[in-house]
Amino acid sequence: MLEEIAIENLGVIRAARVPLSDGLTVITGETGAGKTMVLTGLGLLMGGKADAGAVRPGATGAVVEGRLRVAGHPAVVRRVDDAGGEVDDDGTVVVVRTVAAEGRSRAHLGGRSVPQGVLAEIADELVTVHGQADQLRLRTPAKQRAALDAFAGHAHLELLERYRAAWQERAALLAEIDDLTARAAERAREAELLRLGLAEVERVDPRPGEDAELTALVARLGNAEALRQAAQQAHDAVAGDDLETAGSAVDAVERARRALEAVAGDDPALGEHATRLAEAGYLLADVATDLAAYVDDLQADPAGLETAHARLAELTTLTRSYGETIDDVLRWASEAGLRLLDLDDGGERLRGMTERTGELDEQLAALAAEITAGRTAAAGRLADAVTAELAGLAMRGARLVVDVAAADEPGPYGADQVTFSLVPHPGAPARPLGKGASGGELSRVMLAVEVALATAAVESDDGAAPLPTFVFDEVDAGVGGRAAVEVGRRLASLARRTQVVVVTHLAQVAAFADAHLVVTKSAADGDVTVTGVREVTGDERVRELARMLSGQEESEAARQHAVELLETSTVGR
Incomplete structure (x- = not known):
């Protein structure tokens, strides 16, 4: 709901703060006082087109600020959050619209600059305007269908939700079927390439780490003589041809150990060094033994080298295509196998999805028939309810016709096309709502429809989402006397369910208000009229x-x- 609107330099309004209460708020004032500027400001807040001509003469720009209570409207709260704005702790959000005298306009939502269209999205959820030239609600077939569905009740809406869920599932399946069908040739080519690759990997049959092992083997066999000579030289340096050779490392270490042990009794520190030399001797002896074994094992093997080269070439062919190492190749083969299973399963999946689509078609047809029956029954009740309301709004003889016809093709909301038409008087043809009535008559038709919908919502007590704020501009045009009283009574009835704001020139309507605001020409600022807005109570x-x-x-x-x-x-x- 709207809590308040602050307006600066808009038309004849220099500065005004318009408080809006729960229930019914009426705005009155003399002709030309600026009542329409209040609605113009509201329109700007709701994302309406900015007009630099509406800026007060002499001002650099106009500013309209409003506070909206969005608690209970989760879709609005999410949209504010998506836009980067903030909802205050009390469940309200501030909307600001500025219009520069040269024509530029800016919009802010919850402290964040947003495109004008975002405010229009918010307005679509929160505010419905019925004006002489601005009938926003129930003019489109989609809105009329939604209104009829809401009137039909909670059970009907649950049925419609089941239909929409089935429709969305069917749409997703059809999209996937189209994708599978369109990409059938591409998938076949991919599967063939995967089969060829897997066959090559299977033929070579590599082992994990085999490429690294072969690389080391080729290096060893290819340099066998150099390796043998180096190992032999190292062995001779450590142990010599036998352990008695004077120049061997083992013999030298052994002589040093014996020399230290001979005098260790005189100095224990030399005994420790002798022990360490003994350990070094043991280690050198082990190294000598291992080097001797290495020299014995290392023999030139041209045939083995050729075999290793051939095997390594096979592995290199795989790594060039499927990975840098054989381990990468084996991982690719594992993933390719799974992908091939998925591709080969495409035909089976396609058959399964086609069967499921057929089941959904049957389910949707049955649900659509139930939805059509529910809408048809509700259409008669809604038409009767609105027609009864019109009789008390100086439109006796006028009636609403709600037509439920088969749509050209089913859609996400069923197989029906809903049309609201007005018969303005007996014998006149029914014309689509908005084309067969004057502005004042159309406002009263909208009022009758809104009252009927709100009454149905209250009677059903189905926990539906809060109704939007309704704004009526000159809804009482062309009526007076008892009809004007009935207009006021119906506005008050609607206001028991939601917030209603009405611009009126009839006292019979204004008398029903919970809050009465008066727009007055308070003074003159040079040649420009200054307008103010104040709430009147009691004797005022x-x-x-x-x-x-x-x-x-x-x-x-x-x-x-x-x-x-x-x-x-x-x-x-």
């Missing part, structure tokens, strides 16, 4: 109603009539 409200009744707020007869209207409106509720 009586004077305003008297003015609306007779044009003379101090007329005693008018004042008595105003008091009577206030009393009657209270009793009437």
